[in-house]
Amino acid sequence: MTGGKMAAATAAKWAEGYPWKEKLAKYKGELSKGVWGYWELGAWKPLGISGRQRARLRKEVLLAGEDWAYDPPRGEMRTKRKGHKVDRIAAEKRANTVELMKKMPQMLLDYKKRRWDKKMKDEEAAAAKAT
Numbered sequence: 001m002t003g004g005k006m007a008a009a010t011a012a013k014w015a016e017g018y019p020w021k022e023k024l025a026k027y028k029g030e031l032s033k034g035v036w037g038y039w040e041l042g043a044w045k046p047l048g049i050s051g052r053q054r055a056r057l058r059k060e061v062l063l064a065g066e067d068w069a070y071d072p073p074r075g076e077m078r079t080k081r082k083g084h085k086v087d088r089i090a091a092e093k094r095a096n097t098v099e100l101m102k103k104m105p106q107m108l109l110d111y112k113k114r115r116w117d118k119k120m121k122d123e124e125a126a127a128a129k130a131t
Contacts, residue, residue, distance in 0.1 A: 020060035027057070031070040 024031075030048045037046040047054070061068050081088065100107075 018056070018060045020057055020064065023053075023057050024061060027054075035070075035072055 027049045031054070033047065035047075035054075036051070037044055039045070049057075058068050058070070
């Protein structure tokens with residue numbers, strides 16, 4: 001076929017639309033290997049179909065209402081909080097302070113008891129040393 005006849009044949013083939021069924025059947029094996037390429041025997045192999053052709057094929061398949069099973073699984077949504085860290089830490093510190101203030105009377109009693117016990121122990125040691 002000469003260039004003009006080939007172009008006419010292609011135009012006639014595409015008259016009813018993009019031939020996505022044939023393309024999908026032709027590249028089914030390549031599409032299942034990944035989006036950009038794949039590792040084979042330690043070497044990176046690009047796909048046999050370009051990214052632009054793959055995107056067009058995907059678009060046509062989806063427009064036809066068919067299912068496209070060749071996209072990679074989507075990752076999880078980002079859970080990292082936005083904003084300034086200092087604001088979040090300040091709020092956490094204030095909440096922690098409120099909790100500690102609720103425990104403060106018991107903490108003071110424990111501290112006074114420890115000091116009293118230490119004072120008595122030191123006095124006993126001094127009395128034992130003096131005698």
